Amino acid sequence: MSDPILSIRDMRLEFDTFDGVYKAIDGVSLNVAPGEALGLVGETGCGKSVLTRAAFGLVPSPPARITSGEVLFGGRDLLSLREKQLRSIRGAQVAMIFQDPMTYLNPVFKVGTQLVDAIIAQQKGAIARRAARDLALEMLDKVHLPNPQRQFDSYPHELSGGMRQRVLIAMALAAKPKLLIADEPTTALDVTVQAQILDLIAELVSELGLSVIMISHDLGVVAQVCNRVAVMYAGQIVEDAPVADIFDNPKHPYTLGLLKAIPHPLRPVEHLAGIPGSLPNLYTPPTGCRFADRCSHAVPVCTDGKPPLMDLGAGHRVACTLYRKEHVDA
Amino acid sequence: MLEIEDLKVHFPIGRDSAVRAVDGISLSLGAGERVGLVGESGSGKSTVGKAALRLLSPTSGRIKIAGVDITKAQGKALRHVRRKAQMIFQDPHSSLNPRMTIFRSVAEPLILHTRIRGRALNGQVAALLERVGLPGQFLHRFPHELSGGQKQRVCIARALALDPTLLVLDEPTSALDVSVQAQILEFLKELHGQRPDMTSLFISHDLAVVRFLCSRVAVMYLGRIVEEGTTEQVFAAPQHPYTRALLSAVPLPQGRQSGNRIRLTGDIPSPANPPSGCPFHPRCPEAIAGVCDVMEPVFEQSGAGTSVRCHLLTRNAA
Numbered sequence: 001m002s003d004p005i006l007s008i009r010d011m012r013l014e015f016d017t018f019d020g021v022y023k024a025i026d027g028v029s030l031n032v033a034p035g036e037a038l039g040l041v042g043e044t045g046c047g048k049s050v051l052t053r054a055a056f057g058l059v060p061s062p063p064a065r066i067t068s069g070e071v072l073f074g075g076r077d078l079l080s081l082r083e084k085q086l087r088s089i090r091g092a093q094v095a096m097i098f099q100d101p102m103t104y105l106n107p108v109f110k111v112g113t114q115l116v117d118a119i120i121a122q123q124k125g126a127i128a129r130r131a132a133r134d135l136a137l138e139m140l141d142k143v144h145l146p147n148p149q150r151q152f153d154s155y156p157h158e159l160s161g162g163m164r165q166r167v168l169i170a171m172a173l174a175a176k177p178k179l180l181i182a183d184e185p186t187t188a189l190d191v192t193v194q195a196q197i198l199d200l201i202a203e204l205v206s207e208l209g210l211s212v213i214m215i216s217h218d219l220g221v222v223a224q225v226c227n228r229v230a231v232m233y234a235g236q237i238v239e240d241a242p243v244a245d246i247f248d249n250p251k252h253p254y255t256l257g258l259l260k261a262i263p264h265p266l267r268p269v270e271h272l273a274g275i276p277g278s279l280p281n282l283y284t285p286p287t288g289c290r291f292a293d294r295c296s297h298a299v300p301v302c303t304d305g306k307p308p309l310m311d312l313g314a315g316h317r318v319a320c321t322l323y324r325k326e327h328v329d330a
Numbered sequence: 331m332l333e334i335e336d337l338k339v340h341f342p343i344g345r346d347s348a349v350r351a352v353d354g355i356s357l358s359l360g361a362g363e364r365v366g367l368v369g370e371s372g373s374g375k376s377t378v379g380k381a382a383l384r385l386l387s388p389t390s391g392r393i394k395i396a397g398v399d400i401t402k403a404q405g406k407a408l409r410h411v412r413r414k415a416q417m418i419f420q421d422p423h424s425s426l427n428p429r430m431t432i433f434r435s436v437a438e439p440l441i442l443h444t445r446i447r448g449r450a451l452n453g454q455v456a457a458l459l460e461r462v463g464l465p466g467q468f469l470h471r472f473p474h475e476l477s478g479g480q481k482q483r484v485c486i487a488r489a490l491a492l493d494p495t496l497l498v499l500d501e502p503t504s505a506l507d508v509s510v511q512a513q514i515l516e517f518l519k520e521l522h523g524q525r526p527d528m529t530s531l532f533i534s535h536d537l538a539v540v541r542f543l544c545s546r547v548a549v550m551y552l553g554r555i556v557e558e559g560t561t562e563q564v565f566a567a568p569q570h571p572y573t574r575a576l577l578s579a580v581p582l583p584q585g586r587q588s589g590n591r592i593r594l595t596g597d598i599p600s601p602a603n604p605p606s607g608c609p610f611h612p613r614c615p616e617a618i619a620g621v622c623d624v625m626e627p628v629f630e631q632s633g634a635g636t637s638v639r640c641h642l643l644t645r646n647a648a
C-alpha cells in the first residue's frame with residue numbers, strides 16, 4: 001500500500017473544564033490512504049468530530065489540549081505547525097463540509113460572491129476575479145446544481161438544503177484538495193436528497209481521486225460511500241475494517257450492538273436490541289476497556305487495561321480482549 | 331378511534347396565498363391500531379399530527395376522536411378529549427420545563443386533570459417512571475441532569491399519566507442515538523403489547539422505524555397521502571413511484587448495495603405553490619406527459635391491496 005495521505009498517531013486530547021479534565025480522545029491512530037474513503041462512525045460524544053477537527057488545528061486551545069500524538073499530512077507534523085502555516089493547508093489541501101450548510105454560508109451575500117471569494121482565498125490571491133468566477137461556475141456545474149448561472153446570483157435562502165450542500169461541496173473542491181472531510185454532510189437532509197448528495201460525493205471521489213473522511217452516526221450512509229470504516233466509542237477506535245467486513249463480519253461487541261440496534265427498512269424485524277447503559281464518564285474514564293460495563297461478553301480481564309487494536313488480518317483491526325484470547329489459543 | 335376526514339390545514343401568507351401544508355387528507359385509525367405517517371420534511375405529516383389533537387385549527391375537514399367531533403371543540407370539551415389523547419414530540423429537551431423536576435413534569439397532567447394528590451400522587455408518578463424504566467432516584471432531578479433517551483422516557487411517562495387511548499408520536503426517536511432509539515422503540519412495542527387497545531399515530535421520516543412499529547402505513551407527499559396500506563403490503567410491493575423512490579433511497583447498513591436504485595432529482599416543491607396535476611409529477615421518473623401534469627389522480631385500490639393515488643395504476647390496468 002502506498003504511503004497514507006493522512007496519518008494520525010496516538011492522538012490524545014483533553015478539555016480543561018470547570019468540572020475537571022475531560023479526556024475526549026484517548027490514543028487514536030488512524031491512516032487514510034490516497035483515494036480511500038474512510039468512514040468514521042460512532043454515537044454522540046464519541047469524539048469523531050473533535051478528532052478530525054483537532055488534527056487540523058480547528059479545536060481552540062484552551063480549553064482543548066493535545067497531550068500527545070502526531071498528525072502527519074503531506075510529510076509534515078501538523079501539530080507542530082503554527083497557525084499561519086496551518087491556514088495555508090486548510091482549504092487548499094484539506095477541505096471540510098459540515099452538517100448544516102446554511103450555517104456555513106453568509107446569508108447576506110450571493111452564493112457566487114462567496115464562492116469566488118473562497119476560491120481567491122484558497123489560491124492566496126493568485127487568481128484573477130474573472131478566472132475565479134469561471135472556476136466557480138465550472139464547479140457548480142460539476143456538483144450538478146441545476147442552472148448554475150442562475151444559482152450563482154442567488155442568495156443562500158433561495159436554495160434548498162440539498163442545493164446549499166452542493167454549493168459547499170463545490171466550494172470545498174474548487175482548490176482540488178487532496179483530502180475531503182465530510183462531517184455528517186447529509187444528516188440535515190431528507191432521504192431522497194441525501195441519496196443524491198451521497199451519489200455526488202461517491203462520484204467526485206472516484207473522478208478526482210480524492211481521499212475522504214466521512215463522519216457519520218449512520219452506518220447506512222457510510223456503507224454507500226466508504227471503502228473502510230473505523231468505529232469509535234468513548235474517544236477510542238474499537239474497530240477498523242474494510243466496509244464489507246464491518247457489516248458481514250463485525251468483531252467488536254460495540255459494532256455488533258450498533259448493527260443490531262438498527263431497524264432494517266427492507267426486512268421485517270421482530271426485536272431490536274438496544275445497548276444497555278450509557279457512555280462512560282470521560283472525566284474519570286475506566287482504566288480497562290471503555291465498553292466493558294455495557295458489554296454482554298465482558299470477562300474480568302476486560303477491566304484490566306486498555307485492549308490494544310489487534311490486527312486480525314485482511315486490514316481488520318479490533319480492540320477487544322476476546323480476540324486476544326482467541327489469538328493466543330490459535 | 332381517530333377519524334380524519336378531508337383535513338386541510340392552510341397557513342395564509344400575505345393576503346391571497348397560503349401554504350397548503352395539509353391538503354385533503356383522510357385517515358382512519360381503529361382502536362388499538364398503530365399507523366405510521368411517513369414523509370419527507372415539508373410533506374405536512376407533523377401538521378396532521380398536531381391538527382389531530384387540535385393543537386392547530388384545521389382550515390376545513392373533520393376530526394373525530396372516539397366518535398366525538400372535535401373539529402370545532404373548545405374549552406372544556408377540548409380539555410376532556412385531551413385527557414385521552416396525548417402527544418410525544420421529537421425533541422424531549424424542549425418539551426420538558428427546565429425548572430420543573432421530573433416528578434413535577436410527570437405529575438402535571440395528574441394535577442391538572444384529576445384530584446389525585448399527596449401520597450397517592452407520589453406513588454402514581456413513581457409507578458409511571460418505573461414503567462418507562464427510570465428508577466426512583468430520578469424523581470427529584472432536573473431535565474438537564476438526564477440524557478436524551480432518559481428525557482424521552484420522562485416524556486413518555488408524562489404522556490401515559492392519564493392512561494390515554496390515543497397517542498400521537500411525532501418523530502419520538504429522531505433526536506436519539508441508534509442504541510438509545512432501539513431501547514425506546516422496543517419499549518413502545520412492549521407498551522402496545524401491554525395495552526392492546528391503545529391507538530397510535532406514529533409520525534416519522536424513517537421508514538425502518540415505521541416498519542418496526544406500525545401495522546399500517548400512510549405515505550405523504552406535499553400535503554397529501556399518496557399511498558396507504560398495511561406495512562407488509564407497502565414495503566413488499568410499493569405501488570406509488572414516490573414510495574418506491576423513498577424506499578430505494580434509504581441507505582442500507584450492509585456491505586453490498588443493490589444495483590438498480592431509483593434516484594429522484596430535485597427537491598420537494600413549495601407547498602405554497604404546488605405543481606399542477608399530480609404534485610409528484612415534476613420529480614416522478616415515470617410521469618406520463620399530458621396526464622400527470624394536468625389531472626390530479628384519485629385514490630384507487632391497487633392490485634397489491636394498497637390504496638394509491640397515481641395515474642400509472644389506471645394506465646397499467648387498462
